[in-house]
Amino acid sequence: MDSYGILNEVLVRLFRDIMDIEEKAIITSEFRDITNNDMHVIEAIGMGEPKNMTTIARELSVTVGTLTISMNSLVKKGYVVRERGQEDRRVVYISLSDKGRKAYEHHAMFHKEMIENVTEKLNHEEMEILIQALTKLDQWFRKKEKENEVS
Numbered sequence: 001m002d003s004y005g006i007l008n009e010v011l012v013r014l015f016r017d018i019m020d021i022e023e024k025a026i027i028t029s030e031f032r033d034i035t036n037n038d039m040h041v042i043e044a045i046g047m048g049e050p051k052n053m054t055t056i057a058r059e060l061s062v063t064v065g066t067l068t069i070s071m072n073s074l075v076k077k078g079y080v081v082r083e084r085g086q087e088d089r090r091v092v093y094i095s096l097s098d099k100g101r102k103a104y105e106h107h108a109m110f111h112k113e114m115i116e117n118v119t120e121k122l123n124h125e126e127m128e129i130l131i132q133a134l135t136k137l138d139q140w141f142r143k144k145e146k147e148n149e150v151s
Contacts, residue, residue, distance in 0.1 A: 026110045031103055033077050039107050041070045042079060042100055050083065050093035061145070079103060 001009070023036035031039070044059045045051060057067040071094065074080040079100035085091035096104055119127060
């Protein structure tokens with residue numbers, strides 16, 4: 001098989017399987033009440049300072065309305081806390097509860113394990129090449145995303 005065929009096969013398989021594999025790895029009995037999408041919302045909220053809905057929605061490339069549906073579910077399940085701003089009561093800040101922080105750390109461990117497994121046998125030069133190739137792939141997707149927003 002030529003390089004084009006190999007790359008096409010690998011990329012198609014990766015894109016098709018990655019979310020499914022990740023979901024099976026991170027949605028354990030402890031976190032069975034949330035979806036893989038919920039876990040990515042938790043990741044976007046993060047462990048740092050509380051964020052507003054617009055910031056989180058932008059990070060996930062979704063509308064605030066779409067995010068609100070997920071957020072309502074995560075609040076109800078006890079993963080997320082909503083608090084009104086002290087200076088401006090109209091602003092709602094989102095942060096993770098203790099349960100949400102545990103889910104965040106569980107998800108982060110999956111990513112750490114994945115990266116360590118992929119890179120453990122690469123030398124420095126191979127690592128640089130992998131980073132450059134994936135960065136170019138990411139840039140192509142960002143460009144396509146912007147083109148689709150304009151269309």
